Amino acid sequence: xxxxxxxxxxxxxxxxxxxxxxxxxxxxxxxxxxxxxxxxxxxxxxxxxxxxxxxxxxxxxxxxxxxxxxxxxxxxxxxxxxxxxxxxxxxxxxxxxxxxxxxxxxxx
Amino acid sequence: xxxxxxxxxxxxxxxxxxxxxxxxxxxxxxxxxxxxxxxxxxxxxxxxxxxxxxxxxxxxxxxxxxxxxxxxxxxxxxxxxxxxxxxxxxxxxxxxxxxxxxxxxxxxxxxxxxxxxxxxxxxxxxxxxxxxxxxxxxxxxxxxxxxxxxxxxxxxxxxxxxxxxxx
Numbered sequence: 270x271x272x273x274x275x276x277x278x279x280x281x282x283x284x285x286x287x288x289x290x291x292x293x294x295x296x297x298x299x300x301x302x303x304x305x306x307x308x309x310x311x312x313x314x315x316x317x318x319x320x321x322x323x324x325x326x327x328x329x330x331x332x333x334x335x336x337x338x339x340x341x342x343x344x345x346x347x348x349x350x351x352x353x354x355x356x357x358x359x360x361x362x363x364x365x366x367x368x369x370x371x372x373x374x375x376x377x
Numbered sequence: 378x379x380x381x382x383x384x385x386x387x388x389x390x391x392x393x394x395x396x397x398x399x400x401x402x403x404x405x406x407x408x409x410x411x412x413x414x415x416x417x418x419x420x421x422x423x424x425x426x427x428x429x430x431x432x433x434x435x436x437x438x439x440x441x442x443x444x445x446x447x448x449x450x451x452x453x454x455x456x457x458x459x460x461x462x463x464x465x466x467x468x469x470x471x472x473x474x475x476x477x478x479x480x481x482x483x484x485x486x487x488x489x490x491x492x493x494x495x496x497x498x499x500x501x502x503x504x505x506x507x508x509x510x511x512x513x514x515x516x517x518x519x520x521x522x523x524x525x526x527x528x529x530x531x532x533x534x535x536x537x538x539x540x541x542x543x544x
Contacts, residue, residue: 273380276491281387283481285394287474292398294470295462300403300449304410308394311417322424329499333512339429343436344524348531350441354448355538361452
């Protein structure tokens with residue numbers, strides 16, 4: 270097998286991102302759509318960590334700014350999941366459904 | 378990271394991702410997502426980002442997925458009955474995803490920095506947590522505290538949203 274390069278990681282990240290995007294387009298269950306969004310966020314994290322590791326500075330260390338950015342992304346994503354799931358629960362209480370096709374009016 | 382491990386974890390991660398998208402049952406989707414996140418954490422560890430790998434397991438595979446499973450069980454979701462995908466969404470999703478991957482391949486081919494092999498680290502032992510902490514508290518102190526306020530606002534928002542009576 271050939272040696273690993275940055276392109277391998279970027280390709281894996283891109284494939285994971287496109288999987289998540291296809292899921293957001295295809296699925297009709299709002300919770301599954303939310304999970305596919307998480308998949309896309311994690312794909313971005315993978316490319317950031319790969320860039321961090323492949324950018325070794327003069328001091329011989331990986332670039333830690335990228336890892337701090339990943340840390341922030343994970344924190345904000347956790348907050349986003351909490352709020353998003355609360356919105357879904359409120360929606361389910363009002364309409365008894367999580368199918369996006371059944372949710373066609375903005376106001377009720 | 379040895380190429381064998383990279384390919385194993387990458388293929389496993391993508392297989393779990395496919396299973397998230399294609400599974401009809403939301404619980405099965407959520408459990409596949411846990412598997413995908415664990416494989417991603419293994420890739421992070423292979424990239425010498427130990428702290429991020431641990432955070433990935435604790436926060437994503439732990440806290441976030443438990444939240445997902447709680448909500449799925451709270452709402453008592455059944456497997457999707459309407460199996461048929463919307464043909465427009467199927468064509469659109471496949472076309473945009475395919476176009477994205479094709480464009481990515483095109484860009485990576487003309488990206489000279491992308492074909493470099495793993496650079497060697499200049500240190501013998503990488504004390505990863507200390508270095509991330511230095512960067513976080515020295516260079517990114519203000520964003521860090523702002524994120525703390527964001528988490529506080531989010532938790533208050535969740536309490537407000539999940540009250541019985543929404544006005």
